[in-house]
Amino acid sequence: MPFAEKALIEQLRRRARRGGHLVRLGIGDDCAILRIAPGCELLVTTDLTIEGTHFRREWIPAESVGHRCLARGLSDIAAMGGDPVAAFLSLGLPRKLPQAWVNRFMEGLLKLADRFGVTLAGGDVSESRDRVFADIMVVGSVPHNAAVSRAGARSGDKIYVTGALGGSSGALDELLSSRRRKLSPKEYPRFFNPVPRMEVGRFLRGKNLASSMIDLSDGLSTDLGHICEESKVGAKIQSGALPLAKIGRSRRKVDLRLALHGGEDYELLFTAPADKRVPVNIGRVPITEIGYITRRKRVVLLNEDDAASELKAAGWEHFRR
Amino acid sequence: MPFAEKALIEQLRRRARRGGHLVRLGIGDDCAILRIAPGCELLVTTDLTIEGTHFRREWIPAESVGHRCLARGLSDIAAMGGDPVAAFLSLGLPRKLPQAWVNRFMEGLLKLADRFGVTLAGGDVSESRDRVFADIMVVGSVPHNAAVSRAGARSGDKIYVTGALGGSSGALDELLSSRRRKLSPKEYPRFFNPVPRMEVGRFLRGKNLASSMIDLSDGLSTDLGHICEESKVGAKIQSGALPLAKIGRSRRKVDLRLALHGGEDYELLFTAPADKRVPVNIGRVPITEIGYITRRKRVVLLNEDDAASELKAAGWEHFRR
Numbered sequence: 001m002p003f004a005e006k007a008l009i010e011q012l013r014r015r016a017r018r019g020g021h022l023v024r025l026g027i028g029d030d031c032a033i034l035r036i037a038p039g040c041e042l043l044v045t046t047d048l049t050i051e052g053t054h055f056r057r058e059w060i061p062a063e064s065v066g067h068r069c070l071a072r073g074l075s076d077i078a079a080m081g082g083d084p085v086a087a088f089l090s091l092g093l094p095r096k097l098p099q100a101w102v103n104r105f106m107e108g109l110l111k112l113a114d115r116f117g118v119t120l121a122g123g124d125v126s127e128s129r130d131r132v133f134a135d136i137m138v139v140g141s142v143p144h145n146a147a148v149s150r151a152g153a154r155s156g157d158k159i160y161v162t163g164a165l166g167g168s169s170g171a172l173d174e175l176l177s178s179r180r181r182k183l184s185p186k187e188y189p190r191f192f193n194p195v196p197r198m199e200v201g202r203f204l205r206g207k208n209l210a211s212s213m214i215d216l217s218d219g220l221s222t223d224l225g226h227i228c229e230e231s232k233v234g235a236k237i238q239s240g241a242l243p244l245a246k247i248g249r250s251r252r253k254v255d256l257r258l259a260l261h262g263g264e265d266y267e268l269l270f271t272a273p274a275d276k277r278v279p280v281n282i283g284r285v286p287i288t289e290i291g292y293i294t295r296r297k298r299v300v301l302l303n304e305d306d307a308a309s310e311l312k313a314a315g316w317e318h319f320r321r
Numbered sequence: 322m323p324f325a326e327k328a329l330i331e332q333l334r335r336r337a338r339r340g341g342h343l344v345r346l347g348i349g350d351d352c353a354i355l356r357i358a359p360g361c362e363l364l365v366t367t368d369l370t371i372e373g374t375h376f377r378r379e380w381i382p383a384e385s386v387g388h389r390c391l392a393r394g395l396s397d398i399a400a401m402g403g404d405p406v407a408a409f410l411s412l413g414l415p416r417k418l419p420q421a422w423v424n425r426f427m428e429g430l431l432k433l434a435d436r437f438g439v440t441l442a443g444g445d446v447s448e449s450r451d452r453v454f455a456d457i458m459v460v461g462s463v464p465h466n467a468a469v470s471r472a473g474a475r476s477g478d479k480i481y482v483t484g485a486l487g488g489s490s491g492a493l494d495e496l497l498s499s500r501r502r503k504l505s506p507k508e509y510p511r512f513f514n515p516v517p518r519m520e521v522g523r524f525l526r527g528k529n530l531a532s533s534m535i536d537l538s539d540g541l542s543t544d545l546g547h548i549c550e551e552s553k554v555g556a557k558i559q560s561g562a563l564p565l566a567k568i569g570r571s572r573r574k575v576d577l578r579l580a581l582h583g584g585e586d587y588e589l590l591f592t593a594p595a596d597k598r599v600p601v602n603i604g605r606v607p608i609t610e611i612g613y614i615t616r617r618k619r620v621v622l623l624n625e626d627d628a629a630s631e632l633k634a635a636g637w638e639h640f641r642r
Contacts, residue, residue, distance in 0.1 A: 029471050029472075030366060030397040030401055032365045033401075041355065042355040043353070044353045044460060046443060046444055075351075079351040079352075088365060090456045122365060123367055128454070131449070135445070137367060137458045
């Protein structure tokens with residue numbers, strides 16, 4: 001096997017916690033065996049991370065790449081109101097990649113896994129030509145028929161987001177505009193080490209508060225579009241209500257356009273019937289009401305003067321580097 | 322999204338069979354939701370297929386690449402004695418790749434999925450620089466504590482294989498030696514369209530016949546080594562007993578070295594206690610006894626004169642193109 005592939009598999013194998021009550025058999029057989037609690041359904045999500053498309057090695061430390069890779073999958077589980085159980089990782093690594101980079105990538109990934117009690121239960125490593133890629137699969141569980149889909153929003157429901165918006169794309173914006181070549185991960189936590197809103201998702205599902213939910217990976221305009229499309233509704237958003245992320249040492253607020261269109265915040269966007277009382281904080285995460293669902297199938301942005309314009313799903317894609 | 326990525330996702334979405342009793346919600350939400358029968362555990366396996374490492378586009382039709390990609394995962398489920406439930410596919414596609422290639426890849430994959438009642442329940446598509454890669458994840462189920470691992474072989478157990486050995490590497494050998502640039506898929510079925518031994522695995526688990534099992538992906542010498550290592554035993558193999566694959570139009574038998582070391586046959590290798598009666602055929606698949614498990618931790622090959630030599634796990638890697 002090339003480039004210490006075998007060593008990496010051995011490393012994974014040692015670190016994969018065996019014998020947990022949920023994961024019976026981890027790395028080292030043809031399949032991992034998972035046990036899901038009675039009365040629960042299984043959630044499965046896959047996310048592909050490719051160097052050059054989703055990250056640049058010179059911008060993001062290896063630990064952050066590993067962290068973000070798993071965070072994407074965990075955030076999908078959170079958006080259904082589920083509990084994560086196990087993760088599976090397929091890595092493609094260029095031959096010339098330093099072993100230290102791989103070790104730090106794994107450290108970042110496993111630290112986040114530990115934080116949420118997720119077992120790395122399997123995976124695969126292969127040689128890629130010149131770019132790192134990582135495909136993460138996360139398995140979770142949720143009580144029967146309790147998962148919160150994108151399709152449940154109804155006219156009159158209120159729309160909420162967790163945390164703040166645009167923090168991740170705010171950092172990317174600074175990197176792309178070449179104002180700075182290196183950013184401090186501490187000053188841009190949502191870009192370097194986004195923490196999935198696991199507890200919020202679980203709380204909303206457990207209290208039966210959310211009628212629909214999605215995680216903000218592509219940006220508010222795109223992801224709200226997904227909810228509207230799947231629920232066959234429209235939405236009105238108050239631009240003045242959007243919680244703008246504060247970034248950098250000066251904690252300056254990001255531009256509205258980043259809050260509207262910037263991706264990879266991994267906050268939750270959800271709807272709840274108007275008669276349900278949604279807390280202002282869940283855990284320590286602030287919840288902000290930003291608008292409401294309409295019967296008319298358009299997504300409309302209201303500015304501070306209540307002037308309306310259509311909010312189109314806008315190009316986050318060209319940001320992704 | 323680049324290169325008709327969105328079109329592909331739409332295509333997947335239409336084709337993913339929704340509403341099956343096992344897969345509640347397929348492509349089009351944050352996660353797929355799977356339901357596993359009560360009293361069952363979950364099996365999960367991931368397999369990464371990379372152009373240049375696992376296949377060459379000029380040698381293998383796109384349909385076969387798709388077929389083989391899923392077959393690898395299904396074979397892992399078979400090797401545990403499980404039933405496949407759903408598959409998840411992450412694709413990296415170069416921008417210049419013809420859409421027709423992608424369509425045919427998907428056709429090959431979905432045809433095999435249909436054959437085994439597997440739902441393609443999710444996935445991800447991204448742009449890769451110049452090589453196709455495909456990461457497949459297969460989820461299966463197996464009754465509680467019934468999965469057949471690699472670790473159960475005991476001294477005195479007999480060793481068996483399904484089908485014939487070396488058929489896949491026999492084809493590759495012809496391609497590499499440049500005797501032929503194109504091979505007929507019909508004359509080399511185990512190379513182009515290996516059918517996972519799903520029924521055999523399920524039968525052996527159901528009748529409680531196999532003490533250990535693995536699928537032959539890396540070659541007999543390597544995979545038998547895995548069983549011996551995990552079971553902390555050794556083995557003796559009769560070279561004269563090995564079922565050699567017949568390939569090509571002339572149905573000539575492959576060389577012994579290919580049967581010993583050639584990979585990607587996706588046959589099953591299993592052990593069973595000596596007092597259990599293992600059928601000569603399971604379904605229509607022939608079962609051949611090839612040796613027995615020993616206490617001494619070496620893998621030994623006995624030739625026709627019963628002369629012994631150590632069978633070392635030998636380099637299949639350099640074959641893989």
